[in-house]
Amino acid sequence: MATEVKPVQAMHRDLRDFLRAVEAKGELKQLKGANWDVEMSGIVELIYRDGKGTRPAVLFDETPGFPKGFRNLFGTIGSPWRIAKALGLNENESQIMQVHENWYQKSKHIKPIPPKYVTTGPVMENVLTGDAIDILKFPIPRYHELDTGRFFGTQHGVIQRDPDTGWINIGTYRSMVVNKNTLALHAVPGKHGNILMYSRYFPRKQPMPVVIAVGMDPVLWFLSCQTDVPWGSSEFDAAGGIKGEPIEVIKGQFTGLPIPATAEIVIEGEVVPGEWVDEGPFGEWHGYYGNRGLLTVPEPVIHVKALYHRNDPIFTGSVPAVPPHTFTFFLGVADSVAIRKRLEEFGVPGIKGVWSHYTGSGGLFNVISLEQMYSGHAKKAGVVASQYPAEMGAITVVVEEDIDPSNLEQVLWAVVTRCRLDRQVDFISGCHTNNVNTAIPLKEKRSSDKPVPLTQARMVIDACRDYAWKDDWYPITRVSPGLRSQLFAKWKQILTETGVI
Numbered sequence: 384m385a386t387e388v389k390p391v392q393a394m395h396r397d398l399r400d401f402l403r404a405v406e407a408k409g410e411l412k413q414l415k416g417a418n419w420d421v422e423m424s425g426i427v428e429l430i431y432r433d434g435k436g437t438r439p440a441v442l443f444d445e446t447p448g449f450p451k452g453f454r455n456l457f458g459t460i461g462s463p464w465r466i467a468k469a470l471g472l473n474e475n476e477s478q479i480m481q482v483h484e485n486w487y488q489k490s491k492h493i494k495p496i497p498p499k500y501v502t503t504g505p506v507m508e509n510v511l512t513g514d515a516i517d518i519l520k521f522p523i524p525r526y527h528e529l530d531t532g533r534f535f536g537t538q539h540g541v542i543q544r545d546p547d548t549g550w551i552n553i554g555t556y557r558s559m560v561v562n563k564n565t566l567a568l569h570a571v572p573g574k575h576g577n578i579l580m581y582s583r584y585f586p587r588k589q590p591m592p593v594v595i596a597v598g599m600d601p602v603l604w605f606l607s608c609q610t611d612v613p614w615g616s617s618e619f620d621a622a623g624g625i626k627g628e629p630i631e632v633i634k635g636q637f638t639g640l641p642i643p644a645t646a647e648i649v650i651e652g653e654v655v656p657g658e659w660v661d662e663g664p665f666g667e668w669h670g671y672y673g674n675r676g677l678l679t680v681p682e683p684v685i686h687v688k689a690l691y692h693r694n695d696p697i698f699t700g701s702v703p704a705v706p707p708h709t710f711t712f713f714l715g716v717a718d719s720v721a722i723r724k725r726l727e728e729f730g731v732p733g734i735k736g737v738w739s740h741y742t743g744s745g746g747l748f749n750v751i752s753l754e755q756m757y758s759g760h761a762k763k764a765g766v767v768a769s770q771y772p773a774e775m776g777a778i779t780v781v782v783e784e785d786i787d788p789s790n791l792e793q794v795l796w797a798v799v800t801r802c803r804l805d806r807q808v809d810f811i812s813g814c815h816t817n818n819v820n821t822a823i824p825l826k827e828k829r830s831s832d833k834p835v836p837l838t839q840a841r842m843v844i845d846a847c848r849d850y851a852w853k854d855d856w857y858p859i860t861r862v863s864p865g866l867r868s869q870l871f872a873k874w875k876q877i878l879t880e881t882g883v884i
């Protein structure tokens with residue numbers, strides 16, 4: 384019987400409430416005077432990749448040319464502690480694999496709670512319609528030096544309705560500023576927002592209502608940008624389940640769509656079938672301009688009908704770059720838990736842990752640790768996990784229970800010592816990929832005006848001792864559990880000073 388898991392701490396009410404906890408924990412850096420034009424994102428990119436220690440949330444204020452109080456926030460849930468805090472996990476257990484384990488346990492027991500409609504909320508403190516709409520009143524960043532545009536949506540949710548079933552989806556699909564009341568929407572094939580647009584609205588020549596929310600509750604943001612909420616299920620309901628109470632929403636006057644009541648900045652708008660604009664280029668999550676090189680791609684246009692924002696609004700952004708970056712670690716937690724659950728649903732027993740390394744970003748290097756129970760067990764786990772919806776060719780490594788899947792040195796040690804390379808490495812060709820794949824030459828992507836159906840192989844490395852003779856394997860030179868506890872008791876000080884304990 385599934386037992387109900389209660390949040391171990393009271394959860395935040397909204398982004399601002401969450402930020403207060405982040406500041407109290409000492410994980411918020413506040414900076415003044417940075418420019419929106421590649422300076423803010425450049426600072427954040429350097430801190431997240433090249434910095435040492437905890438990666439803070441970074442809040443900018445007093446941006447040249449903008450009123451004091453119009454702030455920019457990056458890296459909201461960019462550290463293990465902030466992920467645990469945002470998801471209502473035990474915040475005292477903030478080692479990344481503990482966060483994985485705690486989210487895995489909690490996510491198995493979540494019961495969806497639908498949103499609650501309210502008549503108003505903080506996001507309605509400022510309401511702009513008609514000529515008053517100007518999305519450039521906020522210090523919207525230009526993120527990378529080769530980007531030509533500014534992006535309203537990089538840490539946001541795009542809210543759409545299935546006109547046939549009423550299902551409400553939220554997804555993070557980047558949204559480029561075209562002008563003061565127009566955006567472009569980049570939702571790639573396979574994403575719920577793309578399917579809704581191209582299969583429900585465009586064939587019927589119907590305009591598609593859309594809401595974009597920036598500065599949402601961190602729980603909604605976490606869910607809107609990861610793939611573990613299936614087609615037909617609403618991220619709003621899942622977010623209510625995580626929080627243990629409904630997300631409050633206001634019915635949009637132009638779209639009828641739910642507007643998160645405590646979001647910082649929201650637009651209501653409409654996508655008109657047949658209207659296109661050149662979108663991009665934008666530096667991507669894997670650290671390249673992968674799309675079709677630096678070329679722009681025609682994307683649907685959003686006409687903004689209303690703009691709402693809180694007083695002293697906090698604009699939230701993500702900074703994709705050569706990893707690790709602002710969304711590396713929380714997507715690692717989200718993807719590794721999703722893979723673990725899929726493996727269990729498929730009936731693969733003995734899983735001890737999974738970690739999605741973001742060395743290449745996007746779940747492209749996944750490690751499964753398991754206790755081998757039968758011949759072919761490790762191979763089965765690797766092949767099943769290899770089909771997790773990564774967008775580029777991914778590598779899956781299966782290791783045994785003595786290896787920490789998040790520790791690359793241990794993982795590589797297992798690969799080079801336990802894997803008989805001519806028998807335990809497989810390539811599966813013809814698997815799904817798309818335009819962002821940087822291993823596929825540009826000329827193959829440009830060979831047609833229409834999107835080219837692209838495939839890429841998966842690689843599965845079984846780095847477990849051969850099941851047939853694993854019990855006769857060479858003895859391992861590692862302090863035994865018994866000697867370990869004796870040493871911990873007798874030599875506690877030195878082992879603590881050196882970080883072993």
Ligand SMILES: Cc1cc2nc3c(=O)[nH]c(=O)nc-3n(C[C@H](O)[C@H](O)[C@H](O)COP(=O)(O)O)c2cc1C
Pocket residue numbers: 537538552553554555556557558569570571572573574575576607608609610611612701710714
């Ligand atoms: C910071 C960030 C930016 C993203 N940008 C895009 C994007 O521009 N287009 C896209 O299709 N997916 C993008 N994604 C991935 C989707 O948000 C993700 O796959 C999510 O599951 C989509 O929601 P859906 O499952 O409801 O389609 C992004 C993810 C993150 C974390």
Ligand SMILES: [Mn+2]
Pocket residue numbers: 552553554575612613614616618
């Ligand atoms: Mn979805």
